[in-house]
Amino acid sequence: MRVYDYHKSSVALAPYGSYWRVMRRLVTVDMLVNKRINEAATIRRKCTDDMLRWIEEETRKIQGESNGNNGIRVARFVFLLTFNLLGNLMLSRDLLDPDSKEGSEFFSVMTRLMKLSGNGNVADFFPWLKWLDPQGLKRKTKKNLGKALEIASNFVKERMEDKNSSENNKRDFLDMLLEFQGNGKDEPVQLSQQDIYIFILELFMAGSETTSSTIEWALTELLCNPKTMMEAKAELSGVVGPNKRVEESDIGNLPYLNAVIKETFRLHPHCHSLDPDVWDDPFSFKPERFIGSKIDYKGYNYELIPFGAGRRMCAGLALGERVLHLVLGSLLHHFDWELGGNVTKETIDMKEALGVTMRKLEPLLAVPKMCMKSAD
Secondary structure (H helix, E strand, O other), X not given: OOHHHHHHHOOOOOOOOHHHHHHHHHHHHHHOOXXXXXXXXXXXXXXXXXXXXXXXXXXXXXXXXXXXXXXXXXXXXXXXXXXXXHHHHXXXXXXXXXXXXXXXXXXHHHHHHHHHHHOOOHHHHOHHHOOOOOOOHHHHXXXXXXXXXXXHHHHHHHHHHHHHHOOOXXXXXXXXXXXXXXXXXOOOOOOOHHHHHHHHHXXXXXXXXXXXXXXXXHHHHHHHOHHHHHHHHHHHHHHHXXXXXXXXXXXXXXXXXXXXXXXXXXXXXXXXXXOOOOOOOOOOOOHHHHOOOOOOOOOOOOOOOOOOOHHHOOOOHHHHHHHHHHHHHHXXXXXXXXXXXXXXXXXXXXXXXXXXXXXXXOOOEEEEEEOOOOOO
């Protein structure tokens, strides 16, 4: 990850020091503080409704086609949702939609980058092979990272042009990055353009890829466990009610949905929580193991740390958990789901791809069927 000097501006890869402290503070104090997260509730609602509408439109589009039972790639729509959510927080606007060229391109690039960054590199063990790049990792990373930076920088440039040509004085995270002034001693005086591009790209990568991957695995596990799916949908129906949208205010009253998400974290994080000395029947999907349990994923229970722990813990935990509950709850309450492509729960491929995130190797294709009124 040294191409384009990415490692010099990356928060995730930066060593602990003044630069890391400054950038971490900008995220936790200026962007992802609870006050700003609460204020963004209407944006999360709007982005979720957009996702539901896109899925409805895609479903209508494929109905009647010869391959209509193949289903849709759910992770792609969740990726677009989270990307637009972060776009509104950082750049005050939606950035992508299912028909945009950039949307499909950026989703593909992000997926490849996550896979490449998690691959074992032979040159790390035999440094004299570094110049040869025997696996082509440097070449592929340079190509994909260059494309991702190009797309991200274009978004920033468009945002700057809109800001200069309109009277909208609303401040967003980009404004805070541009206005940053350090002390010039143990902090940079200001952030370079490269720092800003890489910082924004990294936030997009971290937020969009991880959320879409988690939702994909959660829905996969539920489709493979129909009784668990019925239990989750019954809870949503009882708490939310028929033909009503899932709201963030409902989340605290949905313990089984919360247990489904915890169990997905346990089975499919970057580091597995499958110790039989800690978990009964560790390889089975059993959300009920978390009902009445005090084990949480906020860094205090080391048997379940999908967000990490300590000073390097994921800064987006508070936002991520709200998005995950709202999106998964909305998908389950708004649609009935079936496996697509003549796949059954016995034949579905459950292998994980090697990468920074443990994305499903074979993307989930699922068939949604409306079970409540349109999100329009």
